[in-house]
Amino acid sequence: MQTPVADFVKEYAEKKGVRFHMPGHKGKEFLGCEPFDITEIAGADALYEADGIIAESERNATRLFGTGGTFFSTEGSSQCIRAMLFLAVRSWRGEGRPYVVAARNAHKAFLYAAALLDFDIVWLFPEETHSLCSCRISPEQLEEVLKGQKQPPAAVYVTSPDYLGGRLAVGELAEVCHRNGTILAVDNAHGAYLHFLEQPQHPMDLGADLCCDSAHKTLPVLTGGAYLHIGKLAPETFGADAKQALVLFGSTSPSYLTLASLDLCNAYLADGYAGKLAETVQQLERVCRTLRENGWETEETDPLKLTLLLPEKENGSSLARRLGSAGVECEYADAQYIVFMATPENDSADYGRLVQALGVNHSPYLQREKMRPVQCAGRCTVREAFFAPHEKIVVERAVGRICGAPLVSCPPAIPVVVPGEVIDRNAVAILKYYNNDTVEVLK
């Protein structure tokens, strides 16, 4: 597969011409990557008006993912999430205020989109949960919620895989959406690779209309590299307006390092990636078995995650510190789980070090407590709450106050309470559980 953007920046760097253009480093090495870091010079195309090498690279990505259109973002899924919601809200033909039906474990970028685009939200809560990160929504539950609405929402918005690796029945959810006159938008930030499994399981393979992938999370792409995918059967305007949607929320100086990295990734995906991925999946299954033999309990996850449930006497942050001092860094740890993310770029020595650093667990696992989903009453819209004057107070004093900014810990950046909601006692308990000491509330 051709790599026109990566080739262009390399050739330009090799020419060692005089740079009387941005960026200010002029290609001199400070970090080391500056020679490849260019701006929209002649021949370099322009991300948001692409008709040259970037357009060619995006067409390659579209073919690779088999979508109706795949567009690059250099500002992560965060930018793509806003763009997806812009597309959905813009094409909504309902009466009154637009609204979106969304699973409650949405990343905070979703709330920023609600503040910017001023849509209402009907939340889907999990029937039961052990973690803020997961929100198991069944097709039946979605059907019931959609049937209960006066008019179809602009979109249904779900996160799959979630931060712990849990996945939803995206195909069935998409069918429910289409039957009920709406579209399905999926935050697939953690699942760009899913299309390349032996049986493709990417949301776009399963019928989603809009989807974002953080290429940088699971593929060998520089931080910020992401895809906005448009479904083949999605409303035509989505593809036509995708660039407009992305530019609305992006910098006018997208990073060519990230673009070149996304471009190179096309060739990586086209050239034997599926085989490497299959090996990695098998390797992780073997690691899981070994860890279970060593007394650890593993969660069911998407194939590139390894999520351990923590036993009674173990604490996520102290375990993460212990692993860190053995040179092994995890992705995420909280009071109940520790999450590791792997890709084909991890080698067998990495897995050996992980297994060794974890050692044998002798601590028992007790019955897990269920977490009651936070369902606070809404007092104003997300946008009104964002724009109102705020003050910061300690979390213990927040009961009865209106939340002003998404109350999250990062990662996983999932809001416990949503701006505009009245904070209740259960919310305070969960905020403390996730180590939030202060909260922003309306004055």
Ligand SMILES: Cc1ncc(COP(=O)(O)O)c(C=O)c1O
């Ligand atoms: C579920 C989920 N969605 C969206 C995002 C935002 O992705 P990005 O960092 O690519 O902007 C994250 C980031 O961690 C995430 O975990």
